[in-house]
Amino acid sequence: MTPCNSPSQERPSGLLRLSLAQCRRLRLAHLVSGLDEESPGERLCGSATSLRGYTEWVSLDEPSVTLGWDWQLLAEGGTARCVRVGQPFSNVLLVDAQGVDFDAERNLDALAGLVDSLPWSGATRDAVSRRYG
């Protein structure tokens, strides 16, 4: 089966076509993490506050991959950990063994699975702690 879209016919948009295996071999480093600002309506004295934010990771080697996602802080059993919220944002479009592009939903699901396999929560939590005191 030939790829249904030929990269050579596309404009250089930065989209990186990689296999899932290639992505799993990437060395990813934390770039920056931050908190989302609450909307004014949520700033009520005494109301529960849920910490939500974003985290950005980049590949240490070529190709130059960017992978970012949103997270929420969950307190469980006396410990707090960050959990992914929603699907990640990236410049990667995964391809299958025949070089055929994943469709959008499958791509995001697979990238989300990749995120979930990474030990990112501690690094993100620590970065946020350092940043906001």
Added chain:
Amino acid sequence: MEYVAGTAQDLRSELMATMARYRYRVFVETLGWDLAAPDGLELDQFDAPGARYVLARNDAGRLVGVARLLPTTGPYLLADVFPQLMGPVPLPRDPAVWELSRFAAVDFDAPQAVAGGQFSSDIAVALLREAQACARGIGARALVTVSPRGVERLLRAAGFRAHRVAPPQVVGGHPLFACWMDLSE
């Protein structure tokens, strides 16, 4: 909501001034951007004859959203101010690729206007669709834009086809990146 689109020459000077005052209110007063904006009018070097504007007005005729489209065959924000956001990817210089910039969608008349925000999501999505339609009408097959995370989330939530061009740069502590929007159908 009503939309008006065109070049500075197409739009009346009064409407252009209204747009400049609205942009001042959003970007300088609300977001605190350090922009040269004499007399409360926000216009920059990219507001040149080649620029196209898409403006949204509410039922009362007040401006509630603005968008600027620039051809990548001339000067544009990403190329001239933020080329590093492209990473290893060549800057587009393509008549079918336009830049979306100075995008804002805030109805200051609405009681629920987001304090400190750049857009109301409903207005923003509608204005984005209109801007994309306008861009297609002038031959664009893709848009690029300098984006913070909020724009990325908005695009995703609204179902637009978009992806990052390269890893973000951290500006003022926040990630900023080039976003590519595919307009092909």
